[in-house]
Amino acid sequence: MAATAFHQAIGTLQIQSHSLGLRQEISDGAVRLPLKSFKLELGLSKRACYGSGQRKLSVIQASASQTSVADPVLSPSKKNTNESWKKSNEAALILIRHGESLWNEKNLFTGCVDVPLTKKGVEEAIEAGKKISNIPIDMIYTSALIRAQMTAMLAMTQHRRKKVPIVIHNEGEQARAWSQIFSEDTKKQSVPVIQAWQLNERMYGELQGLNKQETADRYGKEQVHEWRRSYDIPPPNGESLEMCAKRAVAYFKDTIVPQLLSGKNVMIAAHGNSLRSIIMYLDKLTSQEVISLELSTGIPMLYIFKEGKFIRRGSPVGPSEAGPYAYTRTLALYREKLDEMFN
Numbered sequence: 652m653a654a655t656a657f658h659q660a661i662g663t664l665q666i667q668s669h670s671l672g673l674r675q676e677i678s679d680g681a682v683r684l685p686l687k688s689f690k691l692e693l694g695l696s697k698r699a700c701y702g703s704g705q706r707k708l709s710v711i712q713a714s715a716s717q718t719s720v721a722d723p724v725l726s727p728s729k730k731n732t733n734e735s736w737k738k739s740n741e742a743a744l745i746l747i748r749h750g751e752s753l754w755n756e757k758n759l760f761t762g763c764v765d766v767p768l769t770k771k772g773v774e775e776a777i778e779a780g781k782k783i784s785n786i787p788i789d790m791i792y793t794s795a796l797i798r799a800q801m802t803a804m805l806a807m808t809q810h811r812r813k814k815v816p817i818v819i820h821n822e823g824e825q826a827r828a829w830s831q832i833f834s835e836d837t838k839k840q841s842v843p844v845i846q847a848w849q850l851n852e853r854m855y856g857e858l859q860g861l862n863k864q865e866t867a868d869r870y871g872k873e874q875v876h877e878w879r880r881s882y883d884i885p886p887p888n889g890e891s892l893e894m895c896a897k898r899a900v901a902y903f904k905d906t907i908v909p910q911l912l913s914g915k916n917v918m919i920a921a922h923g924n925s926l927r928s929i930i931m932y933l934d935k936l937t938s939q940e941v942i943s944l945e946l947s948t949g950i951p952m953l954y955i956f957k958e959g960k961f962i963r964r965g966s967p968v969g970p971s972e973a974g975p976y977a978y979t980r981t982l983a984l985y986r987e988k989l990d991e992m993f994n
């Protein structure tokens with residue numbers, strides 16, 4: 652998939668929802684919002700979809716008629732692949748908070764302490780992988796912490812495209828030289844995994860390793876809630892969400908957005924607070940609104956990057972359902988190609 656081809660993409664998807672048979676609903680059943688066009692979706696409530704405890708958006712019906720093919724799964728030798736790909740003018744962005752860690756289980760402040768997943772966390776990561784198994788992924792970004800890396804790798808074991816996630820070692824000349832791949836075909840069957848400390852969990856300062864309940868008992872619930880969820884109040888000697896955002900959002904804008912602009916579909920596996928700061932940026936949440944933003948472990952969130960805008964598509968539903976593929980023609984076609992290739 653040529654990066655330049657993406658820039659040449661023409662035309663926009665302005666398909667009326669009636670012709671697609673799309674309906675959109677808030678999954679608690681309380682609100683139903685028929686979409687007039689994809690564009691209107693931009694006007695949906697900012698807080699419509701975060702994690703299992705919150706309201707979720709899901710598409711419940713789709714019958715898109717498909718005419719052109721933006722086809723990243725066709726083998727490179729097949730004709731029309733490049734031409735077809737040029738027609739795609741969007742990229743998928745998947746955000747996943749890691750599965751439950753051993754310190755989540757113990758209710759300890761974790762921050763930048765590098766703790767692995769529990770068995771439940773492993774299962775959550777695998778479940779998350781099933782949910783995104785039909786969404787194209789060309790690049791993976793994880794934090795430098797093992798719980799996010801485990802989550803990304805376990806999720807990829809479920810992907811139907813069966814590309815191999817390969818950790819990129821850029822830490823020195825020798826690391827680069829010794830990890831080279833000498834087959835272009837093999838490279839095409841792999842997904843680079845970039846590890847970046849900037850995506851790490853917020854540094855929790857002197858709370859790291861303390862029990863959350865005991866800390867609340869000692870310092871008061873309100874104080875601890877301020878440390879945990881306010882935008883600009885840091886925990887003792889730690890990072891506020893604002894400080895975390897400075898590095899996480901800067902990395903997102905400087906490194907990840909250019910990949911999306913070039914048409915690459917990206918997955919980010921990171922943490923409650925580094926992802927809260929990125930979502931705050933993507934959804935233009937205020938410092939007040941971000942206080943109530945909670946992310947569940949192992950629930951993937953999907954955004955479509957199109958014409959320079961991020962359009963939240965909600966949490967992908969089960970792989971057997973139409974789910975988020977109904978949201979865009981490109982995703983629907985990608986899934987159709989996977990069905991052709993692997994069924």
Ligand SMILES: O=C(O)[C@@H](CO)OP(=O)(O)O
Pocket residue numbers: 755759760761762763852855879923924
């Ligand atoms: O302990 C942590 O590192 C984080 C995420 O688990 O906790 P909190 O929910 O308080 O931000």
